[in-house]
Amino acid sequence: MADKTALVTGASSGFGLRISIALALRGYRVMAAMRDLGRGDELLREAERAGVASRLDPVRLDVTDAESIEAAMAHAARRYGRLDVLVNNAGFAVGGFAEEVPMDDWRAQMETNFFGVVAMSRAAIPLMRKQGGGTIIQLSSVSGRIAFPGYGAYAASKFAVEGFSESLRHELAPHGIRVVLVEPGAYRTAIWDKGFSGIRSRPDSPYRKTLEAVLEYSRRAAATSKDPREVAELVARLAECRAPRLRYAVGRGTKLTLFGKAALPWRWFEAIIQRTLSGKAGG
Numbered sequence: 001m002a003d004k005t006a007l008v009t010g011a012s013s014g015f016g017l018r019i020s021i022a023l024a025l026r027g028y029r030v031m032a033a034m035r036d037l038g039r040g041d042e043l044l045r046e047a048e049r050a051g052v053a054s055r056l057d058p059v060r061l062d063v064t065d066a067e068s069i070e071a072a073m074a075h076a077a078r079r080y081g082r083l084d085v086l087v088n089n090a091g092f093a094v095g096g097f098a099e100e101v102p103m104d105d106w107r108a109q110m111e112t113n114f115f116g117v118v119a120m121s122r123a124a125i126p127l128m129r130k131q132g133g134g135t136i137i138q139l140s141s142v143s144g145r146i147a148f149p150g151y152g153a154y155a156a157s158k159f160a161v162e163g164f165s166e167s168l169r170h171e172l173a174p175h176g177i178r179v180v181l182v183e184p185g186a187y188r189t190a191i192w193d194k195g196f197s198g199i200r201s202r203p204d205s206p207y208r209k210t211l212e213a214v215l216e217y218s219r220r221a222a223a224t225s226k227d228p229r230e231v232a233e234l235v236a237r238l239a240e241c242r243a244p245r246l247r248y249a250v251g252r253g254t255k256l257t258l259f260g261k262a263a264l265p266w267r268w269f270e271a272i273i274q275r276t277l278s279g280k281a282g283g
């Protein structure tokens with residue numbers, strides 16, 4: 001049988017880099033897609049260290065650029081003739097309170113985190129349908145289930161990914177294509193620094209105090225988080241799973257928080273979130 005083939009978007013750093021290595025270690029040929037191939041050095045170094053560099057195929061791909069998506073899929077079809085696993089990982093986080101985040105930033109957030117996922121999934125489906133199956137794994141977030149203040153744009157993009165994927169799973173099940181959502185809590189990757197550095201807030205902002213408390217909470221959560229390899233391992237396991245569930249929450253406290261949202265009266269849950277993010281609660 002031909003080699004198993006995977007395509008991972010956003011493979012230049014963070015989860016995407018580690019997912020590419022984890023899949024290569026499981027014997028996949030991995031199209032490690034990134035929008036700037038010049039940013040692939042860390043991935044190649046890590047792959048060499050793991051002894052899987054020959055299994056990686058760096059591909060240029062910007063998930064907001066239709067032509068580059070088409071070219072990457074044509075490359076997959078031509079070179080491998082199949083695509084077993086698509087990992088929609090590329091993404092970033094816009095931070096800031098709704099009133100202060102410019103509309104262009106709201107649109108950019110949806111363009112990459114949501115429309116990028118839709119475009120990549122649509123592009124992969126014909127090949128997967130033709131070969132009689134495949135797996136599409138979406139890097140959602142705990143923010144796709146629970147919305148925190150200061151992350152409205154990010155939460156909206158991930159809630160959209162969740163709704164889209166739930167529907168897509170029904171559509172593709174008869175064709176043997178599995179759709180899975182991975183919902184990490186905070187992990188230490190570059191996403192935090194990139195997001196924090198782009199935050200728009202006026203010095204006289206009425207939200208300044210709350211925003212600072214939220215950011216401080218996020219920084220602390222990311223700094224004390226577990227190794228992002230945990231998420232990569234989960235994704236690699238799901239790639240092999242014959243009958244995965246729709247959702248996989250992962251990360252410190254993530255399952256408990258989701259359980260709290262499902263089980264507690266909304267007023268109680270809301271009060272806990274507000275107290276935690278205002279810095280009044282311990283830990």
Ligand SMILES: NC(=O)c1ccc[n+]([C@@H]2O[C@H](COP(=O)([O-])OP(=O)(O)OC[C@H]3O[C@@H](n4cnc5c(N)ncnc54)[C@H](OP(=O)(O)O)[C@@H]3O)[C@@H](O)[C@H]2O)c1
Pocket residue numbers: 009010011012013014015016034035036039061062063064088089090091092093112116139140141142183184185186187188189190191192194
């Ligand atoms: N870290 C966390 O705590 C956390 C928690 C929950 C969910 N997530 C999700 O996990 C995914 C990966 O994030 P990460 O934490 O690994 O962050 P990261 O280290 O910043 O990696 C994000 C990757 O996405 C790429 N990317 C951004 N926009 C792109 C575009 N338009 N086209 C192609 N690639 C693009 C980046 O490429 P460049 O190098 O070119 O910028 C980078 O490779 C995201 O979807 C994020 O929302 C992260």
